[in-house]
Amino acid sequence: xxxxxxxxxxxxxxxxxxxxxxxxxxxxxxxxxxxxxxxxxxxxxxxxxxxxxxxxxxxxxxxxxxxxxxxxxxxxxxxxxxxxxxxxxxxxxxxxxxxxxxxxxxxxxxxxxxxxxxxxxxxxxxxxxxxxxxxx
Numbered sequence: 001x002x003x004x005x006x007x008x009x010x011x012x013x014x015x016x017x018x019x020x021x022x023x024x025x026x027x028x029x030x031x032x033x034x035x036x037x038x039x040x041x042x043x044x045x046x047x048x049x050x051x052x053x054x055x056x057x058x059x060x061x062x063x064x065x066x067x068x069x070x071x072x073x074x075x076x077x078x079x080x081x082x083x084x085x086x087x088x089x090x091x092x093x094x095x096x097x098x099x100x101x102x103x104x105x106x107x108x109x110x111x112x113x114x115x116x117x118x119x120x121x122x123x124x125x126x127x128x129x130x131x132x133x134x135x136x
Contacts, residue, residue: 002026010036015062021046033069 004027009020023042031037043050048059055066108114 002028012059014064015057015059 005024006027007022008025009022011018011020021042025036038048042048046059048057050057050066056063057066
């Protein structure tokens with residue numbers, strides 16, 4: 001029996017990479033070979049289905065096979081969360097980009113859909129705000 005509880009947020013990345021579960025969990029100093037033990041309450045609420053007949057866990061159409069209890073946890077491979085990879089790539093593109101001042105009059109003049117007056121107004125607007133915003 002545990003005496004402490006905590007509101008926890010966690011993922012099941014082998015089933016879904018980005019579905020965060022929030023649950024009030026019991027804290028125990030020792031769970032043996034396990035990182036977490038899921039009870040009937042959370043399994044029922046999430047509609048997570050451990051199927052002993054097929055030796056897999058199913059959840060919202062995804063499934064993963066059971067692992068042997070003596071499997072080395074370091075042998076598990078869970079791919080890095082996709083948004084971390086995407087954000088890292090996005091930051092790299094920003095850092096690698098070559099920025100230079102834009103010729104705002106030239107940009108306005110190249111907008112064929114603008115009337116001459118709107119071109120002039122756009123140039124004035126862009127020039128007056130260029131110190132406060134960046135167009136990528």
